[in-house]
Amino acid sequence: MELCELTNGNFPHSDSDGIGIDPKDQINEWQAAWNITNAIQGMVIVSLPYVVLKSGYWAVVANVLVAGICCYTGKILVDCLYEENEFGVKVRVRKSYVEVADLAFGSVIGGRIVNFAQIIELLMTCILYMVLSGDLIVGSFPNLPVDLSSWIMISTAFLIPCAFLQSLRSVSWSSFWCTVAHLIINAIVLIFCITKAAKWKVQEVKVHLDIWSFPICLGIIVFSYTSQIFVPTLEGNMTDKSKFSCMMNWTHFAAAMFKSLFGYIGFLTWGSATQEVITNNISSEIFKIIINMFLVIKALFSYPLPYYAAVELIDTALFSTGSKTVFPSCLDDKKTLKVWAVALRLGLVLATMLMAIFVPFFALLMGLIGSFTGTMLSLVWPSYFHLYIKWRVLRWYSKVFDIGVMILGFVCCFVGMYYSGIALYQAIQGLPATPSHASHVPFHKGV
Numbered sequence: 001m002e003l004c005e006l007t008n009g010n011f012p013h014s015d016s017d018g019i020g021i022d023p024k025d026q027i028n029e030w031q032a033a034w035n036i037t038n039a040i041q042g043m044v045i046v047s048l049p050y051v052v053l054k055s056g057y058w059a060v061v062a063n064v065l066v067a068g069i070c071c072y073t074g075k076i077l078v079d080c081l082y083e084e085n086e087f088g089v090k091v092r093v094r095k096s097y098v099e100v101a102d103l104a105f106g107s108v109i110g111g112r113i114v115n116f117a118q119i120i121e122l123l124m125t126c127i128l129y130m131v132l133s134g135d136l137i138v139g140s141f142p143n144l145p146v147d148l149s150s151w152i153m154i155s156t157a158f159l160i161p162c163a164f165l166q167s168l169r170s171v172s173w174s175s176f177w178c179t180v181a182h183l184i185i186n187a188i189v190l191i192f193c194i195t196k197a198a199k200w201k202v203q204e205v206k207v208h209l210d211i212w213s214f215p216i217c218l219g220i221i222v223f224s225y226t227s228q229i230f231v232p233t234l235e236g237n238m239t240d241k242s243k244f245s246c247m248m249n250w251t252h253f254a255a256a257m258f259k260s261l262f263g264y265i266g267f268l269t270w271g272s273a274t275q276e277v278i279t280n281n282i283s284s285e286i287f288k289i290i291i292n293m294f295l296v297i298k299a300l301f302s303y304p305l306p307y308y309a310a311v312e313l314i315d316t317a318l319f320s321t322g323s324k325t326v327f328p329s330c331l332d333d334k335k336t337l338k339v340w341a342v343a344l345r346l347g348l349v350l351a352t353m354l355m356a357i358f359v360p361f362f363a364l365l366m367g368l369i370g371s372f373t374g375t376m377l378s379l380v381w382p383s384y385f386h387l388y389i390k391w392r393v394l395r396w397y398s399k400v401f402d403i404g405v406m407i408l409g410f411v412c413c414f415v416g417m418y419y420s421g422i423a424l425y426q427a428i429q430g431l432p433a434t435p436s437h438a439s440h441v442p443f444h445k446g447v
Helices: 027-041 045-055 056-081 097-104 110-140 149-155 160-164 171-197 212-225 231-236 241-273 286-304 304-319 337-356 362-390 396-428
Strands: 083-085 090-092
Touching: 027 231, 027 241, 045 110, 045 171, 045 212, 045 241, 045 362, 056 212, 056 231, 056 241, 056 362, 056 396, 097 110, 097 231, 097 362, 110 149, 110 286, 110 304, 110 337, 110 362, 149 337, 160 171, 160 304, 160 337, 171 241, 171 286, 212 362, 212 396, 231 241, 231 304, 286 304, 304 337, 362 396
Parallel strands: none
Antiparallel strands: 083 090
16 A cells, blocks of 8 residues: 555545445555555665764754654554443544544644645755755766756656556555665675775764754654554554554664664765765765665655645635535546646646756755654644643543643744754855854755
């Protein structure tokens, strides 16, 4: 099951209590774990050694803490889907993040707020894949007279067919195997770094906290763990929902351990020379080109997933058939896309390309968006929803913990947006992104 089949937070044919779900949409705990793993151990992982370069041991600690907190908020978000009946048995009465938001914020703005945050998150992921593709190609062929913007435009040519997509089944298996290849490449890079253990640069890892870099890195880490938008759907489609909590614990524990080790060991291998995409540090040109081209293919095949999900959210909100939508349906009587609908979807592809070209400081941009939508979707809103819906049955320490997570989310949001915004403005002006004297290496263009 591909995550991109989500339609406004729901799989087709799903009922609120799990009864009547189409058998082809049901998944076991291993399939659910795969989807969670694919989300929280995605392409961002190749930048984690650079995050350690900027924030040192604080990045490693933050990676573990954020994993634990996001695991907790994912579980309490699912808890908000249930209510006890007169017999004390929990019954699933809600289906999605959006329905929980409608209850907590009101049906007028609840779903709109969550959808807006989801669309930003998904489109930012699309831009991430574009910038990453260009950056990987530039790193593979640095001597060619083609700059990053040109490679991004060339990569976009392969993504134009996305405008015609009405289903992702044609690319789902390709995406699946590319994800498998990505995990293998991560393992290969990690093994390569371990073979260089004798030359590890432990003394170069920062111990002090750099206030200019850490909030940006924290936003990137939160961005990499945002999976709450589809957790309710996955749990609703599990054949054995009693294993959901265990699945969440193990997937987030594995992600925290692997990402921490990958980032830390990757930095130890190259030290202060660590680049934003770790594979560009590989000295063997042939080996680097092979790995980078696999990652480019993976990035391009991954683009349709968030793109299609964003299009579906926009279509449901503005173009679906019904009296509540602003514009007419994108489909004609034969259920094919109208010409103007294809043009709009093509415009969305080109818009993500332009964003990637004009704001290629993606580590900064990702930190900014992660500090906003990431903290809201992963930390603040799940905690608030849990307090609002379950206040009467929660124990005092659960209330205290939820309030603490919510306050932490707000702090990370405002501090992260402030420092990311300043750094992004300075980078656009051609100035060092981090004016702190402790930061010798600025956030470069690309991921």
